[in-house]
Amino acid sequence: MDFQLIIYLGGGLVAGIAVGILLRKRLVEGHEANINAQGKLIIETAISQAEQIKKESLLKAKEAAYKQKQNAEEEIRKEKLELKEELQRLGQKKEQLKQEWTTLDTRRSDQEKHSEYLKTQEKELLEKNKEAELLIGKQRFELEKLSGLSQDEAKKMLMESLESEARMDAAKRLARIENEMKMEADRKGKNILALAISRYAGDYVADKTVSMVPLPNDEMKGRIIGREGRNIRAIEAATGIDIIIDDTPEAVILSGFNPVRREVARLALLQLITDGRIHPARIEEVVEKVTKELEVVMREAGEQATFDVGCHGVHVELINLLGRLKYRTSYGQNVLQHSLEVAFLCGIMAAELGIDVKMAKRAGLLHDIGKAVDHEVEGSHAVIGRDLAKKYGEPEAVVYAIGAHHEDQPPQSVLDILVQSADALSGARPGARKEMLQSYVKRLEDLEAIADAFEGVDKSYAIQAGRDLRIIVDSQKVKDGEATLLSQDIAKAIEEKLTYPGQIRVTVIRETRAVQYAR
Structure with a gap:
């Protein structure tokens, strides 16, 4: 039973496997058929789409070709029209050229005729000129014979007469024009100057730098000289000023070109005389002390001058140089006082003329700044002052006015003339300057x-x-x-x-x- 069952089961298994294989084969064949059918359908669809695309492309190509053909035909038509118009213009131009050529031929013919006529006239004129020269020569000979003068003499007399008449006429016209201008200029100038002078009330007498030191007695001269002259040598070495001790009673004379050093020597000598202790070490100490005090005084004097005039922003070095002018004189006139006068006069006249008052005052105050160092630097004080003002950042108009106030460079503006006028006015007023x-x-x-x-x-x-x-x-x-x-x-x-x-x-x-x- 078991064996039969096994056989039976084995036969059933074999039959099942065979059936499975058959079924699988049929399934595969059916799937292949399905795949083939789908592939065929896809191919047919692709072919159909390709045909459709081909037809559409052909249609588009035909439309594009048609449009290009139409555009080409339109361009050809336009070019034909343009060529036709150009041919018409060329034809017209040709006709114009023909007419102009005909006209030129006519003109050339006329010019040839006119040239022949001019040649004939020229020959006639030459002949007439020869006749006229002969007549003029005869008349000149007769005139020289009657007057007793040669041609050159008569010409010289005529030129002298004409020159004299022209000179007289020019002088009369010049005098008339100058009188008219002077009347107007004098009237306005006098008004401005009178107003400036009346508004500025400066002192008539300026202080003079002292160069003589009074002594309490003549015995003090010996103490100033010192043993073997050591004291006087120490003072001269410390100050750079020569001390002259002569027969002048109760006085010592200080001599030196530098006014600031001369003032230092004067103040130091006064302190030494008052103190009574005069020896080289004390002299050096007093000179150093007086120098520092005088620098402060000069700086304060410069600051006060800029404050009085109303000039702001002046460089500190220029302020110090202004202070040095306090001890500088010109023809006996204190230069700092003179600079203040010029500044005020410039300001008053600038206000009357309607120009910048502050700029005018600034130029007037600094116009003689070169005199503070003119004993140390070569050149005119106007040129030195111009260079200093330019170095320390003054405005260009002020710099040029400083350089032009003594004609070292030609004046170019009203400000330059104002500074010149104010400078002359301050120096020329009564009592301003002293002269030997x-x-x-x-x-x-x-x-x-x-x-x-x-x-x-x-x-x-x-x-x-x-x-x-x-x-x-x-x-x-x-x-x-x-x-x-x-x-x-x-x-x-x-x-x-x-x-x-x-x-x-x-x-x-x-x-x-x-x-x-x-x-």
Whole structure:
């Protein structure tokens, strides 16, 4: 049973396996058939889509080709129109050129005819000129024969006459124009100057730097000299100032170009005399102390000057230099006081003329700043001051005005002229400056000598302290019109040959006197 069962089960298993294999085979075959059918369907669909795409592409290509053809035909049509228009324009241009060529031919023919005519006229003119020259020669010969003058002599007389007439006419016109301008300028200038002077009330007498030290007695001279001259040598070495001890009673003279050092020596010597202890160590101590005190005084003087004028932002070095001007004099006039006067006068005149008052005051205050170091630096104090102002950052207008206030460079603006005028006004007022009698008399003599050197001058007089030169001329040698030219020539000669403060007025006087006696 068991064996049969096994056989039966084995046969059933084999049959099952066989059936499974058959079923699997049929399934595979069915799946393959399904796959083949799907593949065939996909291929057919792809072929159909490709055909459709092909048709659409052909259609689009045909449409594009059609559009390109239309565009090309349109462009060809436009080009044909343009060529047609260009041909028409060329035809018109050709006709115009033909007409112009015809016109040019006509003109050339006319010009040839005109040229022939001009040649004929030229020949006739040459012949007439020859005839005219012959006639002029005959007339000239007759004129020379009648007048007794040659052609060159007559021409010279005519040129001299014309030159004299032109010179007289120019002098008359110049005199008329100058009179008109002077009347207007004098009126405005006098108003401005009068107002400036009336508004600025400066002292008439300025302080002079002291160069003499009084002594309590003559015995003090010996103490100042010291044993074997050691004290006086110590003072001179410490201050750089020469001490002159002579027969002057109860006085010692200080000599030196540097005014600040001279002031240091004066103050130190006064302190030593008051203290009574005079020896080299004490001298060095007192000089050092006085130097520091004087630096403070000078700085305060410079600050006070800028404060009085209203100048702000001035460099500290320029303030110190301003303070040094307190001990500097020019023709006996204190330079710091003079600078303040110039600043105030510049400000007043600038206000009247409507220009920057602060800038004018600044230029006036600093115009003589070069005098603080002119004994140490070579050159004109105006040029030195200009360089200092430029170095310490002053405005360009102020720098140029400082350099131009003594004509070291030509004035370019109203500010430059204002500083020049205020400087001359401050130096020329009564009592401002002192001058040695010898140099004063010599300047007057030189003025008169310059005027006397000109032809036609009869007498000359320097009056008003040499600020006015009156010249009397010979009425037979100098005409009215020539008087103006003579005054200008004399003024130029004075400017070239003399050095003087302010300005000098030159007045030429011409008069004719007729005298008869009744008997």
